[in-house]
Amino acid sequence: MSDTLSPLAPKSYPEMPEVAGVRLATASAGIKYEDRTDVVLALLSEGSQIAGVFTKSKCSSAPVDWCKQHLTRGRARAILVNSGNANAFTGKKGKEAVALSARIVSEAVQCPENEIFLASTGVIGEPLPAEKFSTVAKELVSKSAPAGWRDAAQAIMTTDTYPKYLTRTVQLGQQTVTLNGIAKGAGMIAPDMATMLGFLFTDAPIAAPVLQSLLSAGVPDTFNAITIDSDTSTSDTVLLAATGQAGGEWITDAADPRLGPFKAALQDMMRELAHQIVRDGEGATKFVEVNVVGAESDASAKAIALAIANSPLVKTAVAGEDANWGRVVMAVGKAGEPADRDRLAIWFGDVRVAVDGERDPDYSEEAASAVMKEDDILIKVDLGLGIGSAQVWTCDLTKEYVAINGDYRS
Amino acid sequence: MSDTLSPLAPKSYPEMPEVAGVRLATASAGIKYEDRTDVVLALLSEGSQIAGVFTKSKCSSAPVDWCKQHLTRGRARAILVNSGNANAFTGKKGKEAVALSARIVSEAVQCPENEIFLASTGVIGEPLPAEKFSTVAKELVSKSAPAGWRDAAQAIMTTDTYPKYLTRTVQLGQQTVTLNGIAKGAGMIAPDMATMLGFLFTDAPIAAPVLQSLLSAGVPDTFNAITIDSDTSTSDTVLLAATGQAGGEWITDAADPRLGPFKAALQDMMRELAHQIVRDGEGATKFVEVNVVGAESDASAKAIALAIANSPLVKTAVAGEDANWGRVVMAVGKAGEPADRDRLAIWFGDVRVAVDGERDPDYSEEAASAVMKEDDILIKVDLGLGIGSAQVWTCDLTKEYVAINGDYRS
Numbered sequence: 001m002s003d004t005l006s007p008l009a010p011k012s013y014p015e016m017p018e019v020a021g022v023r024l025a026t027a028s029a030g031i032k033y034e035d036r037t038d039v040v041l042a043l044l045s046e047g048s049q050i051a052g053v054f055t056k057s058k059c060s061s062a063p064v065d066w067c068k069q070h071l072t073r074g075r076a077r078a079i080l081v082n083s084g085n086a087n088a089f090t091g092k093k094g095k096e097a098v099a100l101s102a103r104i105v106s107e108a109v110q111c112p113e114n115e116i117f118l119a120s121t122g123v124i125g126e127p128l129p130a131e132k133f134s135t136v137a138k139e140l141v142s143k144s145a146p147a148g149w150r151d152a153a154q155a156i157m158t159t160d161t162y163p164k165y166l167t168r169t170v171q172l173g174q175q176t177v178t179l180n181g182i183a184k185g186a187g188m189i190a191p192d193m194a195t196m197l198g199f200l201f202t203d204a205p206i207a208a209p210v211l212q213s214l215l216s217a218g219v220p221d222t223f224n225a226i227t228i229d230s231d232t233s234t235s236d237t238v239l240l241a242a243t244g245q246a247g248g249e250w251i252t253d254a255a256d257p258r259l260g261p262f263k264a265a266l267q268d269m270m271r272e273l274a275h276q277i278v279r280d281g282e283g284a285t286k287f288v289e290v291n292v293v294g295a296e297s298d299a300s301a302k303a304i305a306l307a308i309a310n311s312p313l314v315k316t317a318v319a320g321e322d323a324n325w326g327r328v329v330m331a332v333g334k335a336g337e338p339a340d341r342d343r344l345a346i347w348f349g350d351v352r353v354a355v356d357g358e359r360d361p362d363y364s365e366e367a368a369s370a371v372m373k374e375d376d377i378l379i380k381v382d383l384g385l386g387i388g389s390a391q392v393w394t395c396d397l398t399k400e401y402v403a404i405n406g407d408y409r410s
Numbered sequence: 411m412s413d414t415l416s417p418l419a420p421k422s423y424p425e426m427p428e429v430a431g432v433r434l435a436t437a438s439a440g441i442k443y444e445d446r447t448d449v450v451l452a453l454l455s456e457g458s459q460i461a462g463v464f465t466k467s468k469c470s471s472a473p474v475d476w477c478k479q480h481l482t483r484g485r486a487r488a489i490l491v492n493s494g495n496a497n498a499f500t501g502k503k504g505k506e507a508v509a510l511s512a513r514i515v516s517e518a519v520q521c522p523e524n525e526i527f528l529a530s531t532g533v534i535g536e537p538l539p540a541e542k543f544s545t546v547a548k549e550l551v552s553k554s555a556p557a558g559w560r561d562a563a564q565a566i567m568t569t570d571t572y573p574k575y576l577t578r579t580v581q582l583g584q585q586t587v588t589l590n591g592i593a594k595g596a597g598m599i600a601p602d603m604a605t606m607l608g609f610l611f612t613d614a615p616i617a618a619p620v621l622q623s624l625l626s627a628g629v630p631d632t633f634n635a636i637t638i639d640s641d642t643s644t645s646d647t648v649l650l651a652a653t654g655q656a657g658g659e660w661i662t663d664a665a666d667p668r669l670g671p672f673k674a675a676l677q678d679m680m681r682e683l684a685h686q687i688v689r690d691g692e693g694a695t696k697f698v699e700v701n702v703v704g705a706e707s708d709a710s711a712k713a714i715a716l717a718i719a720n721s722p723l724v725k726t727a728v729a730g731e732d733a734n735w736g737r738v739v740m741a742v743g744k745a746g747e748p749a750d751r752d753r754l755a756i757w758f759g760d761v762r763v764a765v766d767g768e769r770d771p772d773y774s775e776e777a778a779s780a781v782m783k784e785d786d787i788l789i790k791v792d793l794g795l796g797i798g799s800a801q802v803w804t805c806d807l808t809k810e811y812v813a814i815n816g817d818y819r820s
Contacts, residue, residue: 056746058750059743060751086736088739312722313815316812316816322816325535326534326535330469333470341468358499358500358502358503358535359537402808402811405723405727405730
């Protein structure tokens with residue numbers, strides 16, 4: 001946790017309701033940090049269903065491998081999350097640490113080991129001292145309670161400057177169901193996924209295959225449309241658990257029309273959590289939306305949007321409040337996607353700065369500069385080729401990012 | 411030009427010999443900068459041959475388009491280069507500026523316009539006031555001389571902190587031929603190409619198609635194996651001109667065995683100029699070689715090497731002298747190329763820090779940290795899969811990079 005709160009931190013935080021069937025607890029296991037909590041246990045009532053999406057890294061962490069292996073059953077009783085150590089690139093020791101973690105929790109919870117899900121975030125390459133969980137496991141179970149969402153969001157923070165949590169209430173058929181989510185991010189954030197952990201909980205009666213379908217459909221335009229620094233973590237994990245305790249029959253068909261409002265609320269929450277991660281990007285002082293339209297396809301638009309969002313030169317210009325649209329041209333050009341220089345138009349906010357392949361005839365440096373002084377900045381590009389479009393979100397690149405990451409491990 | 415010399419600047423500069431048939435001159439045309447030279451004219455004797463490689467940007471600059479168009483003839487009498495304005499994304503005005511520049515120079519040199527080659531570097535999107543060349547064109551021709559290589563290298567600098575120039579002398583059949591090169595770089599540097607300009611001159615009698623073959627063969631492991639910030643310029647240009655004034659018959663076959671030493675010298679010069687660009691990367695304090703071996707193919711090795719070299723987290727760790735090999739693992743993982751976590755080995759310099767997918771059993775933080783304190787740092791990765799290999803070069807990412815680029819245009 002950083003000492004300095006991001007200038008883009010939320011002005012207010014939501015009151016978090018309970019999610020029937022979910023109990024939370026946090027503890028200080030002393031994995032790496034001193035004087036703070038570093039473990040969260042989320043207990044799920046019997047019969048809970050689970051879905052997940054994970055990093056596409058070829059060097060995924062031991063807990064990611066564990067989750068993927070056991071997700072196929074779709075059943076979960078507990079999620080254990082620690083900060084301070086990612087248990088990534090830890091070889092055989094990593095696998096042993098994961099197995100030990102699951103055993104410790106399963107004994108405390110009294111459930112099968114394969115219904116325990118695990119996530120770790122922090123330093124890569126250090127063996128995770130999983131035996132430390134045994135000193136806190138029973139305490140975590142006994143003190144778990146339906147409240148404590150903010151505490152949970154705080155315990156999973158690494159270089160985050162504020163905890164990230166949201167809630168939505170939505171109608172599902174006859175039932176009113178609750179959807180709570182917590183997340184962490186900060187650095188090593190890029191599609192797919194960001195170095196981020198996200199945990200979403202609902203009391204809705206939705207079966208695992210349907211949960212998975214909803215989660216997978218929601219990710220591309222939310223968690224996989226943000227980038228802090230183009231670096232992709234070994235440990236990215238988003239889990240969505242449903243206890244079914246709101247009542248009503250279980251929904252087992254992803255095409256069930258009752259899912260409409262829930263799907264929208266889930267998507268909305270995922271996008272908002274993703275935005276919160278960007279707003280807490282390491283060293284961030286600006287929240288940037290990159291909106292590409294007129295591309296040959298949506299995929300092409302996204303590649304161009306990411307080239308802009310990941311360009312160090314675009315990001316440093318934003319940090320310097322410099323309406324340097326030439327760097328946006330450069331980023332479009334380097335994406336390697338279909339683009340015609342002479343059809344390109346670029347906006348900062350509402351100010352069109354370039355059109356038909358050159359500076360806008362009505363270009364006003366003053367108007368463009370005024371846009372750059374805002375906290376939230378829109379960079380819009382119209383390629384003028386087709387109807388493909390994409391939106392991604394990023395933050396600026398500041399000296400503070402370099403400071404944070406030049407001295408993180410030590 | 412920056413006030414602060416890169417700490418990685420050369421300790422000494424070469425004495426530059428003449429290249430028979432090449433005359434140089436510089437002038438202050440007042441394109442953007444005050445109190446410095448900003449134009450170079452290189453005059454080539456009649457019958458000179460030329461080859462070139464250019465940015466792959468989809469938004470290439472007007473001078474790049476001009477050069478590509480006229481390169482097919484392979485004949486050149488002059489190269490005009492300006493700094494301060496890239497004449498990129500300048501639409502119709504850009505094309506007009508290029509045509510006017512060529513006309514001005516062709517009149518002064520008295521040669522066809524299509525034997526004039528042009529390169530521009532600097533701000534994107536500002537119309538280039540090419541008429542300013544007319545005030546200096548005659549002066550440039552009249553004062554041109556076989557010396558002045560350092561002056562020429564200085565006139566093309568933008569955020570470079572030192573001029574980049576090299577020379578090689580080599581046997582070509584019976585003749586001793588000279589090969590001189592100048593280059594500029596600093597930011598917006600990534601394959602393919604870097605934001606860089608490079609101009610290579612020889613008095614060797616080598617015909618344009620052979621020059622092109624030599625240049626194209628040399629680029630992948632030199633200018634296209636460096637990255638400062640992953641951003642690719644609209645303006646990258648490397649031209650290689652041969653006057654033939656050393657004497658001897660023209661070489662017209664790329665397989666001519668007499669070319670061996672020349673090819674090696676050219677390759678060596680291109681690599682060294684590329685290294686000089688990296689050592690002068692914006693804000694650079696470390697020169698980093700990334701060496702990937704054991705990949706499934708050379709292409710796969712290069713993709714992984716570039717993922718490491720472009721990772722902000724790797725680069726900030728290097729800046730912080732932190733032997734954070736976990737971030738190297740991350741970068742290997744995000745490259746999307748074949749990799750097996752449990753076969754991976756990583757070295758910093760001679761110190762193996764990871765092997766078989768986990769921290770080296772003999773890992774010494776002290777030894778690894780000592781490596782990180784050097785100016786030149788080797789990061790070596792063995793994937794353990796095949797025989798593919800690649801080498802790329804980069805620099806660290808410092809607060810100074812952010813400072814330079816947050817306030818460049820204004």
